[in-house]
Amino acid sequence: MFHQVVERSLTVADAPLELSVIVPTLNEVGNVELLLEKLGVALVGIEWEAIFVDDGSTDGTPELLTTIAQADRRVRLIRRIGRRGLSSAVVEGALASTTPIVAVIDADLQHDERVLPDLFRAVAREGHELAIGTRYAGAGSTGEWDDTRLKISRFATALASPIMKTRLSDPMSGFFAVRRDVLLEAAPRLSNVGYKILLDLVASSPRPLSVGEVPYTFGTRQHGASKLDEMVALEYLELLLDKTVGRFVPVKLVQFGAIGTLGVAVHLALLYFTLNMLGTAFAVAQAAAVLGAMTFNFALNNRFTYRDRQLKGFAWVGGLLSFYLVCALGAIANVGIGSLVYEQYHGWWLAGIAGAIVGSVWNYVASGWLTWTKR
Structure with a gap:
């Protein structure tokens, strides 16, 4: 029929x-x-x-x-x-x-x-x-x-x-x-x-x-x-x-890492400026540099890495605060893993690299889940 x-x-x-x-x-x-x-x-x-x-x-x-x-x-x-x-x-x-x-x-x-x-x-x-x-x-x-x-x-x-x-x-x-x-x-x-x-x-x-x-x-x-x-x-x-490289490493992770590298330069520049030009105490200069670098990283990742989930308006502010939280936990993971590796192998450079990798991966995964949530 x-x-x-x-x-x-x-x-x-x-x-x-x-x-x-x-x-x-x-x-x-x-x-x-x-x-x-x-x-x-x-x-x-x-x-x-x-x-x-x-x-x-x-x-x-x-x-x-x-x-x-x-x-x-x-x-x-x-x-x-x-x-x-x-x-x-x-x-x-x-x-x-x-x-x-x-x-x-x-x-x-x-x-x-x-x-x-x-x-x-x-x-x-x-x-x-x-x-x-x-x-x-x-x-x-x-x-x-x-x-x-x-x-x-x-x-x-x-x-x-x-x-x-x-x-x-x-x-x-x-x-x-x-x-x-x-x-x-x-x-x-x-x-x-x-x-x-x-x-x-x-x-x-x-x-x-x-x-x-x-x-x-x-x-x-x-x-x-x-x-x-x-x-x-x-x-x-x-x-x-x-x-x-997409078969081996997610492209967003590569972008996230590239922006993180730029963030290190921003951190050092801000640290130098606040410490030497403004004459603040090191702890204050370091805190300002950390916040400045995290804000820089968030803004660039929001504009480029996660442009398909770009945050705007009040969502931008909420996203920045959640990114601060993610990066703070990432810093704790960085220090913890670095210390563990140093105790086991007594190689400062190996411990530093291991901590940085774990911290970066944590920041990438957690921010993708918490900050730039797919809607």
């Missing part, structure tokens, strides 16, 4: 979908309608759907897409609450699709949608597992980029080379088509960090992929504000770290 119903519905409905176009959005209300018009023209002859994955837009993007989707069955909307990031949005959209091929395109109209049919055919007809829109091969171009942005992009591409199992001319591209089963195969290994989902995909795939490349010219944003800021660069470095 079920098969008869399906067969009957297929005779009156459109042919089976062949392509899902995943479009991550964050405040792109001025672009989505024009993008859909362009997709409709470019993808004539292909059965397609557009899956918009919205990360909490406040400019009316999800409301507009809801209205459009109610009138056009090719348009779907996934609204994410409390989760952000282009890479994870693409994966979530792909997991919600059922088509054999998935394509990814930005909502800002900088990717040339006219290239999409070529990307689709490279996978569907030519047998490639992955097809990318490239700015760095053939007639591809970065368009109106200045020399500084071009050099940064080239440098980022060079940094990515060691972690790629598949050679690409433009691993920074966010414009590509891939067989859905290939993406699903890599999904458990994906870092889902930042904006570079293509790089994450080729670095996470268990094997090299067969690739087709289609040149295109990178366009200019039409409406809305660019999402490029210092966080994009930080998340890119985080992705590289995850693909290199």
Whole structure:
């Protein structure tokens, strides 16, 4: 009976979908309608759907897409609450699709949608597992980029080379088509960090992929504000770290430790200033330096390491107080373990390192549990 119903519905409905176009959005209300018009023209002859994955837009993007989707069955909307990031949005959209091929395109109209049919055919007809829109091969171009942005992009591409199992001319591209089963195969290994989902995909795939490349010219944003800021660069470095040392050490622990190292410098600077410039007693200077370094560490970890759980307003103050408590207990653990190791082995340097490691790990684990609790 079920098969008869399906067969009957297929005779009156459109042919089976062949392509899902995943479009991550964050405040792109001025672009989505024009993008859909362009997709409709470019993808004539292909059965397609557009899956918009919205990360909490406040400019009316999800409301507009809801209205459009109610009138056009090719348009779907996934609204994410409390989760952000282009890479994870693409994966979530792909997991919600059922088509054999998935394509990814930005909502800002900088990717040339006219290239999409070529990307689709490279996978569907030519047998490639992955097809990318490239700015760095053939007639591809970065368009109106200045020399500084071009050099940064080239440098980022060079940094990515060691972690790629598949050679690409433009691993920074966010414009590509891939067989859905290939993406699903890599999904458990994906870092889902930042904006570079293509790089994450080729670095996470268990094997090299067969690739087709289609040149295109990178366009200019039409409406809305660019999402490029210092966080994009930080998340890119985080992705590289995850693909290199992430198998052995959590990336957040590396970030936490790096900020802790900077905190030591802040501690010494404050100690010198209060002791020698202000003329305070050592105990007072040391206490001020400790509080200053802990505040510095908390502020940077809140801004960078735990930006996905960033505390603001009164929560920032409460988080700082809980961080003080965590670090105080960490200091006790540092001294206790250091003393124990010194009594056993009588090596001051070994005892110091052991205490520092235990204290740092405690601070990382406990602050993640108490200060930056997942909500």
